[in-house]
Amino acid sequence: MKLTRRIFIMATGISAGSLMVGCAGMSAAPLHSALVPRKAKPSSPAVGDWVASTCQGCTQWCAIQIFVQGGRATRVRGNPLSKTNHGYVCPRGHMIPQQMYDPDRIKVPMKRTNPLKGRGIDPKFVPISWDEALNTVADKMMALRAAGETHKLMYMRGRYSPTSTELLYGTLPKIFGTGNYFSHSAICAEAEKMGPGLTQGFFGYRDYDLANTNCLVAWGCDPLASNRMVPNTMNRFPDIVKRGTVIAVDPRLSNIAAKAHEWLPISPGTDGALAGAIAHVLLTEGLWSREFVGDFKDGKNLFVAGKTVDEAAFVEKETHGLVKWWNLELKDHTPAWGEKESLIPAAQIVRVARAMGKAAPKVTVWMGPGAAMHPRGTYSAMAVHALNGLLGSIDAEGGVWQSGSVPLAKFPKLDKYVDEQAKTASKGKKLDGRGAKDMPAMMGAKPGSGVVTNNVANGMLKDPGAVKVFISSWSNFAFSATGAQRWEKALAAVPFFVHMVPNASEMTMFADIVLPSTFNSAEGWSIVTNMGNGHAYASIQQGAVKRLWDVKQEETEVMWLLAEKLKARGFANLFDYYANEFKDPETGKAPTTALEFSEIATKMTSAPLWMAKEPLKGDAPINGWADFKKKGMFSGPRYTLKKGWGGKFNTPTKKFEFYSESLKNGLLEHAKKYETTVDDILTVSGYTARGELAFVPHYETVKRHGNLADFPLTFIDYKSRLNREGRSQNTPWYQEFKKVDPGDVSWGDVVKMNPVDGAKLGLKNGDNVTITSVTGTISCQLKLWEGVRPGTVAKCYGQGHWAYGRVAAKDFVKVIPRGGNNNEILVDDYDRLSGATARNGGFTGVRIQKV
């Protein structure tokens, strides 16, 4: 037989397939299973079952079904019952089998035998039993109890299950006794929540009525490829384009920008200026919503550029502080001024504002992290979201909605299992520095209440003795957090670190004990909740497939087993809580094994859905646990419009606040704590506003790291359409299809630069380059591309893994990354009002040099 290329590829594909079923051996070459040709039509119908579960490839948490054949997952689709994804997954849902059957998965617990820690230092992991692993962890924890140092246990979660996280994140720190437990949410999108939070009292992600909207404004997000509700957006998008206007505000030509009627390639970080100029047009041209905002007493529009307005002349309806906002911020912010700041032509600002005004209230300003996750992001998030208030689209048909929920049960109270030592220890100061004078972290408008995830590394570096035992799950901060090098240093100094993950990542390379986790979307148990397309829902995760390796679910099974070990050493409270309080809601039976505990906890959470005495509002009744497992999800009724209207917003005035009383109260409280003024707090926290301006949505200039002479280009970052957050880069499909990201190439990593800049710098397509900022240097290739304006360069987040496996890294053994990790050049800075980590808004200056 002649060895054609096609047959050769098939042959390598077959050996790849056999590796995937569990061989631990590391082959040198990547597995190109994505390239195995498939037959167009199967010769016989596939035999198997569609098993319901939930994808956690992004924060939409889609209800899905997995096609299981002989215990193996072979395909994924949306749950046909889903009112949110319409039975479809986005491209990342299809990657589930490849991520789960990654031959580089951790197959057994391991311990480190090399005490030295650092990038490129072989941990010399050796396999151990679960028993030995958990004995070691329990011994280390008991030593903390004995020394009265339980607060030196730190737990950090990355992604998690919204329900079973209560059994670890919500339980272990309280019962064992530490205040040092942190969520990853501040490296996620917390600053975005400040927009709706400080105006309408809703600190959450919004839902958008895409079925009815006539104007979709994707502002700092790319919902055809990332953000939330991707399957719903893909479904609704063609009709919106036909019947209305699509506007994209993004410095780069994103997927949605490429298909939009209007692309506004904004100068990074100037969103507050553009939003202000749009608001100025809406007001001066009389395009605001009379129904939501109200009107002038005598009906005559007094919003004239440059002129203040008497507050008494305007009667507001559902809002508060419109005239204050105009007088303090908007009156001089004409389209011409907006153009100067944002580089968007004044004529386009006017055109877009009119299109939005014409469609109101059926307009959705979909504000994403691009407008918010930067050092002054709270204010631009407020400015962009406030447009929804002006247009009256809040809670309106075709507009922007708050979330709903479906009834779930809470886990039993744990108070009586918290002893005195734990109670005292958990009250200590938290390592993330929240609530410090220069870190108000005002999530929920309460100072000191928000997590400052990325600052934990700084806390650890400042006080090397603070953490003696560090446990973390579903996280990879040495890759995913800006200023990633700090995490490498901080992790190298931790005496004992336990990582609970299915794949060994950068962070795992610093672990003393590695506990192999289930891949939750198909091997674990929990209930996941979310909303989208007007429906809140709960969706199951169940052990849909046969586990191929000796893995356990970290939030449930591992906790049960660890609790047993602690009990055997004289600390019984954790185990007693799990064993005494958890009972199967059907049979009343208490769990006796880790796996039973996991399933019983899932049943307990979801019981109100399938054991409901009265029929629930929403989907048809579910008859028992077996029926729920089969259906896999429950959706509540359609969103009730005008939820916050009529004085029901969760703000001090009960109105939609253009003048944020909640922000004012929070800032005053924080200033009082430090016996100083609000202006002083704003100064030390890096904001430019002084006086009353601090309480209204407004524009703050870009806070830029790196002077223009040494770092002349502005760097922006965004997600790959194929990123399952930081977790899919070891799949061949990710690498093979990487070119789906506009401007990108397969199997590589490129920084995109406008050809005008390329010519100036003498750089060509395909050049190997370094990108340098004040924090570090990374390497990748150059791509000349007109999708970014001169002066700005764009690079996708995702590549640059130096660990994670043979596909993700260019050379795993030699510790050579495939491209560069953006987080090694992005500066560790914060939107200090929320505590969120900056990654957008062009706050990092770079220079690019040919190597």
Ligand SMILES: Nc1nc2c(c(=O)[nH]1)N[C@H]1C(S)=C(S)[C@@H](COP(=O)(O)OP(=O)(O)OC[C@H]3O[C@@H](n4cnc5c(=O)[nH]c(N)nc54)[C@H](O)[C@@H]3O)O[C@H]1N2
């Ligand atoms: N530059 C830049 N940085 C970013 C972003 C960006 O856009 N640009 N995005 C940010 C955002 S929005 C987020 S949310 C964070 C995410 O960042 P992190 O919270 O750190 O999460 P990931 O990097 O996605 O998690 C990777 C780890 O999860 C493990 N894992 C995968 N599946 C499972 C599972 O089922 N169970 C368990 N226990 N572990 C699992 C993998 O083995 C891996 O070690 O990154 C942030 N970092």
Ligand SMILES: Nc1nc2c(c(=O)[nH]1)N[C@H]1C(S)=C(S)[C@@H](COP(=O)(O)OP(=O)(O)OC[C@H]3O[C@@H](n4cnc5c(=O)[nH]c(N)nc54)[C@H](O)[C@@H]3O)O[C@H]1N2
């Ligand atoms: N494909 C994919 N989708 C995901 C995820 C994923 O990993 N992959 N993760 C999920 C998670 S955890 C989260 S938190 C969400 C959020 O994720 P996204 O909504 O995707 O947010 P970012 O990744 O921060 O993307 C920022 C966007 O803003 C643009 N941008 C950068 N700077 C500026 C600026 O100054 N102004 C404006 N207007 N735009 C700017 C970028 O080009 C990019 O389009 O996505 C979820 N969806």
Ligand code: SF4
């Ligand atoms: S990656 Fe996100 S949008 Fe895509 S299928 Fe999974 S949960 Fe849904």
Ligand SMILES: [Mo]
């Ligand atoms: Mo996120």
